[in-house]
Amino acid sequence: MKKDYKKLWTLFKTMFVLSACTFGGGFVIVSLMKKKYVEQLKWIDEEEMLDITAITQSSPGPLPVNASVIIGYRIAGISGSLIAVLGSILPPMIIISVISLFYDQFRSNKYIAIALQVMRAGVAAVIIDVVINLAKNVCKTKRVLYIAMMCAALICAYFLNVSAMIIIFVCLGIGIADLLIAKKKEAR
Amino acid sequence: MPLLLKLFFAFIQVGLFSVGGGYAAIPLIEEQIVDIHRLLTPEEFTDLIAVAEMTPGPISINSATFVGMRIAGIGGVLLCTLGCIIPSFCICLILARFYYKYRSLGGVQTVLASLRPAVVALIGSAGLSILMLGLFGSDIFSFEISDFRIIEFIIFAAALFLLRKFKISAVAVILGSGVIGTLAYTALGAV
Numbered sequence: 001m002k003k004d005y006k007k008l009w010t011l012f013k014t015m016f017v018l019s020a021c022t023f024g025g026g027f028v029i030v031s032l033m034k035k036k037y038v039e040q041l042k043w044i045d046e047e048e049m050l051d052i053t054a055i056t057q058s059s060p061g062p063l064p065v066n067a068s069v070i071i072g073y074r075i076a077g078i079s080g081s082l083i084a085v086l087g088s089i090l091p092p093m094i095i096i097s098v099i100s101l102f103y104d105q106f107r108s109n110k111y112i113a114i115a116l117q118v119m120r121a122g123v124a125a126v127i128i129d130v131v132i133n134l135a136k137n138v139c140k141t142k143r144v145l146y147i148a149m150m151c152a153a154l155i156c157a158y159f160l161n162v163s164a165m166i167i168i169f170v171c172l173g174i175g176i177a178d179l180l181i182a183k184k185k186e187a188r
Numbered sequence: 189m190p191l192l193l194k195l196f197f198a199f200i201q202v203g204l205f206s207v208g209g210g211y212a213a214i215p216l217i218e219e220q221i222v223d224i225h226r227l228l229t230p231e232e233f234t235d236l237i238a239v240a241e242m243t244p245g246p247i248s249i250n251s252a253t254f255v256g257m258r259i260a261g262i263g264g265v266l267l268c269t270l271g272c273i274i275p276s277f278c279i280c281l282i283l284a285r286f287y288y289k290y291r292s293l294g295g296v297q298t299v300l301a302s303l304r305p306a307v308v309a310l311i312g313s314a315g316l317s318i319l320m321l322g323l324f325g326s327d328i329f330s331f332e333i334s335d336f337r338i339i340e341f342i343i344f345a346a347a348l349f350l351l352r353k354f355k356i357s358a359v360a361v362i363l364g365s366g367v368i369g370t371l372a373y374t375a376l377g378a379v
Contacts, residue, residue, distance in 0.1 A: 017359055018359070019244065019245060020244055021244060021358070021359045021362050021363065022244045022245065023243075023244050023362070026246065026314075027310065027311045027314035027315070028314065028318070030311060031311060031315075031358070032358050032359075035357075035358050036358075039355075047300075047301075047304060048291075050303070050304040050307045050308065051287065051291065051300050051303065051304070052287075053307045053310075053311070054300075054303040054304075054306070054307050055280070055283050055284075055287060056280065057307070057310070059276065059279050059280055059283060060203065060204055060205060060206055060275055060276065060279060061203045061204070061206060061248070061272075061273065061275055061276025061279070061280070062203075062206070062213070062246030062247070062248045062249055062272070062273075062276065063246065064245070064246050065246060065249070065273050065276045065277070065280075066276050066280045069276065069277055069280035069281055069284065070280055070283070070284040070287070073280075073281060073284040073285075073288075074284070074288065078281065081277070081280075081281060081284075085273060085277060089245075089249055089269060089273065091244060091245060092243065092244060092245025092246065092249045092250050092253060093245075093249065093253045093265060093269055095243050095244065095245065096239065096240075096243060096245070096250050096253035096254050096257070097253055097257050097262070097265055099239055099243065100239075100253070100254050100257040100258060101257075103235065103239065106239070106242075107235075107238065107239070111370055111374075112242070114369065114370050114373045114374075115366040115367070115369065115370045116242050116366070117322075117340075117369075118322075118339065118340055118343060118365055118366060118368075118369025118370060118372075118373070119362055119363075119365055119366040119369070120318055120321055120322035120340070121319075121322040121323070121340040121341070121343040121344040121347065121365055121369065122343060122344070122347050122361045122362045122363075122364065122365025122366065123318055123322075123362055123365075124315060124318045124319035124321075124322050124323075124344055125343075125344050125347035125348040125351060125361060125365075126347070126351065126358045126361055126362065127311065127312075127314060127315030127318060127319075128315050128319065128348060129348060129351040129352055130311065130315075131308065131311055131312040131315050132352070134308040134311065135308055135312070138304065138305050138308055141301075145302075146301070146302070146304070146305045147305070149302065149305040149306060149309075150305035150306070150308055150309045151309070152309075153305065153306040153309030153310065154309040154312050154313055156309075157309055157310050157312075157313035158312075158313035158316050158317065158329070159329065164310050167306050167309070167310065168303060168306055168307075168310075170306075171302050171303050171305070171306040172299065172302070172303060174302050175298060175299035175300070175301065175302030175303060176299055178298060178299075178302055179295050179298040179299055182298065183295075
């Protein structure tokens with residue numbers, strides 16, 4: 001039981017820190033979670049993390065909260081979900097509460113503006129690092145279908161601004177078709 | 189209906205209908221907060237989005253906190269945020285149960301395997317947007333030399349090198365790049 005508390009505390013602590021450092025949208029925190037829970041703590045495997053991302057992206061609500069619910073559930077059931085969500089929503093709640101009181105000073109501070117601007121370069125490096133690892137593993141499957149889907153999805157998402165939901169549902173359709181074709185071949 | 193309950197239900201709707209996350213939630217929040225319930229003026233809402241973009245955390249949680257604080261203090265913050273996450277919590281818990289119950293089935297494995305390349309691409313696309321925003325000040329793919337920011341490029345390259353070669357922590361990279369970049373800009377007299 002004592003160990004469980006320790007795990008829950010680690011879960012809370014890591015979610016809190018990751019959430020406090022997530023500048024710029026849902027996929028940033030997914031990259032950070034992947035580094036933390038897959039590479040460092042080894043609580044979940046990489047494929048699972050990608051599945052979780054697909055699920056969070058297709059359900060309503062803020063992506064980091066969705067991801068916390070599922071990762072928390074995986075680590076420690078419903079209490080894990082509650083702890084993980086609490087950890088991930090507290091930093092924005094605290095930060096925004098404080099800022100809303102000192103709003104004008106915050107917006108006009110030049111140093112804050114510069115820091116936020118240059119931090120993007122660091123955030124980009126973190127995401128690109130994670131993506132390089134993930135893309136390598138997709139290539140390792142040696143399935144042309146998957147590699148082609150990855151390239152096509154990147155073009156659709158970045159250059160053509162197709163929404164993430166649509167991309168996931170189209171790929172879901174391709175996956176189901178792939179499954180049916182494989183079953184038909186087996187039947188023969 | 190008391191104001192606090194109104195707020196609570198407004199944010200339940202934001203949580204329930206903001207599919208696709210991030211910027212998809214903005215029009216929804218605007219509709220609930222500015223148009224229907226008139227809790228913020230359009231100007232205040234613009235300020236809210238600016239703050240939400242400058243601070244960590246999901247935009248819907250940020251706006252729930254901002255609106256709650258403005259209207260009813262800490263109690264408002266708790267109630268709005270709670271409303272915002274209740275739908276996510278219930279839906280994702282159900283999906284998580286299904287996922288862990290069925291994911292080892294062969295058929296489910298095949299279907300999930302085809303989602304993974306798409307997710308990698310989506311994360312890659314988000315990375316490219318932020319990279320372009322960082323290096324050129326716009327998230328569209330462009331190579332305008334006049335907009336190119338050399339300090340950010342050096343930070344990006346150094347950060348990527350440290351991440352790949354020495355596996356240093358992501359949090360250290362993000363905070364470090366903020367500090368070093370600000371110092372560099374200040375030293376160059378650009379502030």
